[in-house]
Amino acid sequence: MISISLCMIVKNEEEVLAGCLDSVKGIADEFIIVDTGSADATKEVAARYTDMIYDFEWTDHFADARNFAFS
Known part of the structure; x- marks a missing residue:
């Protein structure tokens, strides 16, 4: 079965x-x-x-936050 992960940058x-x-x-x-x-x-x-909540310091590049979320 396929599983779906929702990754949100907030x-x-x-x-x-x-x-x-x-x-x-x-x-x-x-x-x-x-x-x-x-x-x-x-x-x-x-x-x-x-419980999967992670802090990421904004770098002014959305791609950085997206790649972090996907990792």
Whole structure:
């Protein structure tokens, strides 16, 4: 069976993250959250859905964060 990983790069998304993750429950097999420096409760919201939450220092290059998420 194919498994689907949802990889999200986020920063200060506490207001919308739960709704986003709720909308893909049952579709994605795992959630991988890469936080690029949130100053709000984004990581706390993400923790209700997954323990795969990683910090990544923003480098001004989306590809760097994407490659980190995929690793």
